[in-house]
Amino acid sequence: MRFEISKVLDAIEGRVCTDPSLVRAVLDLAEVIRYQDIDGGRPASLLRLGMVIDALSRELEEDSVQVYAVVHRALLSDADLTSNERMVVRRWADDGLVEVLDNPGDRMLEVADLLGLPVLSRVRFDGLRGRFPWLVEQPGRLLAPVPGAGGPAFIAHVGGGHSPVAGTRSPTGAKLLARQWRCPEPGCALFGGGGGGGAFADLARVERSPAGQPPPALRGGVPTCPRHGVRLGDGGPRPRTEVLAVRVGGLVRRRFVLSEEQPVVAGRAPDQEGGIMLGQWLNDEARRWISRGHVRFELRVGEVIVTDVSTNGSGIRPAGSMAEADRIALAPQQSRVLGEGDMVELYPGVQIGRAEELPAGAPFTPTSVMAEAPTMAMRLPRA
Numbered sequence: 001m002r003f004e005i006s007k008v009l010d011a012i013e014g015r016v017c018t019d020p021s022l023v024r025a026v027l028d029l030a031e032v033i034r035y036q037d038i039d040g041g042r043p044a045s046l047l048r049l050g051m052v053i054d055a056l057s058r059e060l061e062e063d064s065v066q067v068y069a070v071v072h073r074a075l076l077s078d079a080d081l082t083s084n085e086r087m088v089v090r091r092w093a094d095d096g097l098v099e100v101l102d103n104p105g106d107r108m109l110e111v112a113d114l115l116g117l118p119v120l121s122r123v124r125f126d127g128l129r130g131r132f133p134w135l136v137e138q139p140g141r142l143l144a145p146v147p148g149a150g151g152p153a154f155i156a157h158v159g160g161g162h163s164p165v166a167g168t169r170s171p172t173g174a175k176l177l178a179r180q181w182r183c184p185e186p187g188c189a190l191f192g193g194g195g196g197g198g199a200f201a202d203l204a205r206v207e208r209s210p211a212g213q214p215p216p217a218l219r220g221g222v223p224t225c226p227r228h229g230v231r232l233g234d235g236g237p238r239p240r241t242e243v244l245a246v247r248v249g250g251l252v253r254r255r256f257v258l259s260e261e262q263p264v265v266a267g268r269a270p271d272q273e274g275g276i277m278l279g280q281w282l283n284d285e286a287r288r289w290i291s292r293g294h295v296r297f298e299l300r301v302g303e304v305i306v307t308d309v310s311t312n313g314s315g316i317r318p319a320g321s322m323a324e325a326d327r328i329a330l331a332p333q334q335s336r337v338l339g340e341g342d343m344v345e346l347y348p349g350v351q352i353g354r355a356e357e358l359p360a361g362a363p364f365t366p367t368s369v370m371a372e373a374p375t376m377a378m379r380l381p382r383a
C-alpha cells in the first residue's frame with residue numbers, strides 16, 4: 001500500500017514545476033489538499049492534487065499537464081498529512097518544484113498575472129479585483145475545483161463555464177522573464193545556480209536552468225525572491241526558449257522546453273541528459289522504427305533546427321500538412337530549419353512541433369496521473 005502511494009506521489013511530482021514555459025495553471029497546494037468533499041477521505045491528502053491535475057488534463061485535452069503550486073510553509077509540518085506526504089512536499093520545496101512561502105499573500109494571483117495563467121481556487125478574491133481586473137473581465141481565469149461524477153470538475157467564479165482560460169503574460173511579466181535573476185541566499189532553490197539547498201540538497205534531481213526560473217515577486221516594484229524576501233540581482237538576459245510538444249496518435253503527450261543553452265534529443269530512450277523519452281507511448285512497430293535517440297533539436301538565433309540522428313530517418317510535415325504528397329523525407333544526419341507550423345514525424349503518428357501549433361487531433365482520453373493509485377484512494381462520490 002505504502003509503496004503504491006509512493007508511486008502515485010512520484011507521478012504527481014512530474015506534474016508540479018515552476019517553469020513559466022510549461023505550467024498551465026496556478027493553485028494553492030494547502031487549499032487543494034483539503035478539498036475533502038472531492039473524495040470523502042482524510043482531512044488532508046496530497047492525492048487530491050493528482051485528482052485536480054487530472055481534471056485539468058481532461059479540460060485541456062492534453063497529457064502530462066503541469067501546474068504551478070504555491071504553498072504556505074506550515075504545510076511542511078501539517079499533522080493532517082502523512083509523514084510520507086510531508087517528506088514529499090519538503091523534497092518538492094527543496095527542488096524548487098513548488099514555491100513554499102512564509103506568507104503566500106496574493107502570490108498566487110501575482111504569478112497568474114505575470115504568466116497569464118488560470119487560477120484553480122475556491123476563493124473568490126473579491127478584494128483583489130481592482131488590482132487584477134482579469135478576475136472579472138476574463139471568465140475562466142478563476143475556477144473552483146468541485147466534486148464531479150468522474151473526479152473533480154471546474155466551475156468558473158464568473159460566468160459559470162467549465163474550461164480554464166489562459167490570458168497573456170502581463171507587460172511586467174514579459175519584462176521580468178526576459179532577464180535571469182540571482183538570489184543572494186545560498187542554495188536558493190528558485191533563483192540559485194541549480195539544485196536545491198535544503199536538507200535534500202545532495203539528492204536534488206532538478207538542475208535549474210536560468211531559462212526555467214519562476215517569475216520574481218514584485219515588492220514595491222523591486223524584483224524579489226518570493227521565498228527569501230530579498231532583492232534579486234539581475235544576472236543578464238535570460239536564454240531564449242521555444243516550447244515543443246510531442247503528439248502520439250493525435251494526442252499531445254507532453255511538452256518540453258528547448259533553450260539556446262543546449263540541444264535536446266528525442267527518441268525511444270535517449271541516453272542524453274534531458275532527453276525526451278517516447279518509448280512508453282509507442283506500439284511495437286513504432287518502437288522498432290524509432291531509434292533510442294532519433295532527432296536532435298537546437299535553438300539557434302530564434303530558429304528551431306532539427307537534425308535526424310536515427311538509423312531509419314524521419315519526415316517533415318510542412319505547415320502541419322498530413323497529405324502524403326507534402327511529406328518531406330529527412331534522411332539520417334540531415335538537418336532542417338523547422339518552419340512555421342512544421343512538424344517532425346519520427347514515424348507515422350509520432351510528431352514533434354511547436355506546442356502552440358500542435359493541436360490535439362483525436363478524441364481524448366488522458367492518461368491519469370493517478371493510474372497507480374490504489375482503489376481505496378480513488379473512491380469518488382457519485383454526483
Ligand SMILES: [Zn+2]
Pocket residue numbers: 183184185188189190191225226227228229
Ligand atoms: Zn531565494
